[in-house]
Amino acid sequence: MPVVAHNALPSFARLRAQGETIISAERARSQDIRELHIGLLNMMPDAALQVTERQFLRLVGSCNQIVQMYVYPFSVPGLERGPQARAHIEAHYSDFGGLQAAGLDALIISGANVSNPALDQEPFWKPLQEVVAWAEKNVASILCSCLATHALVKQLHGIDRRPLPEKRWGVYHHRVTDRCHPLMQDVNTRFDAPHSRWNEIRGEQLQAAGLHVLAESDVAGVHLAVSSDGFRIVYFQGHPEYDRNSLLKEYGREVKRFLNGEIAAPPPHPDHYFPPPCADLATSYLSQALRARSAGEPIPAFPEAEFDPMLDNTWGDTGRALFNNWLGLVYGLTSLDRHEPFAPGVDPRDPLARRPGPRPPDPFAISLPRSLR
Secondary structure (H helix, E strand, C coil): CCEEECCCCHHHHHHHHCCCCEEEHHHHHCCCCCEEEEEEECCCCHHHHHHHHHHHHHHHHCCCCCCEEEEEEECCCCCCCCHHHHHHHHHHCCCHHHHHHHCCCEEEECCCCCCCCCHHHCCCHHHHHHHHHHHHHHCCEEEEECHHHHHHHHHHHCCCCEEEEEEEEEEEEEEECCCCCHHHCCCCCEEEEEEEEEEECCHHHHHHCCCEEEEEECCCEEEEEECCCCCCEEEECCCCCCCCCHHHHHHHHHHHHHHCCCCCCCCCCCECCCCHHHHHHHHHHHHHHHHHHHCCCCCCCCCHHHHHHHCCCCCHHHHHHHHHHHHHHHHHHCCCCCCCCCCCCCCCCCCCCCCCCCCCCCHHHCCCCHHHC
């Protein structure tokens, strides 16, 4: 499903230069093929704003190479932005009001950095609620990444995430727990996936709320779950979108924070991510940097380029398969009219027609504030 470069968003050109299939709007208009229109609510901080764009654009664009995919990044008020990020958003992001008027087939919601002990104290909480309230009636499926999963589970089901005793980050083995679900077709029954978080929602919490866990790890917990209908909301607690070096960049930032005195102890290596030569390089660099700091000398730059060739991506094929399955379902179930979330005959309460007997409740109707219904 090639992504259409429908505006001057720099990520389109950068991905094209990296070998991704990005087609021009002129070429798209000349093809008699149905389009899909996907919103990308990007709530990541400035440093990760454009990286997150490219990660999700790459996953979408690596799916079926026939369907044309229009992806519309947008943001919400309440997120602290510097001048450069604000300029990027103003120049290249869509206005949510415009997307409401035009309609969307699906919606992706990224993670975000938080600074408050409770999610409902974050400045983006109310704007996010408003986006979800609109999506309940107008979008066939929402796909959530990490923090967005925690936010929507709290908003729709009143479930609070729980703090972990230490940061869970690294690459972990997972198993598929429902091999018959359409999202899991052609996905290896065991696979790797990255996680990076300080909090978690456990499988039993999701199951008690009627949600269905599709993939989990004995160590890292739930990676993928869906709403009770199986499709309307897709919850990722891990990060299928991560690049090979995403955890490396995060590790480098944490090392810098330690060397600058912002945190008391050096960060541990991400679990199951650094091969032995990388672990040795990390240890050697930290010792060198500490000696320089003690001697009052300039701290050497983090040697990211030396790490990069030694790192592996063991999760990308699974992420692409999951996104391909999700977008295939969106394509098959949505209406040609972008203002109607489903094609005629599709029951929004059971869009996959998997349940006999009474239909499950609409997941968006659970615990939404009355003012947003």
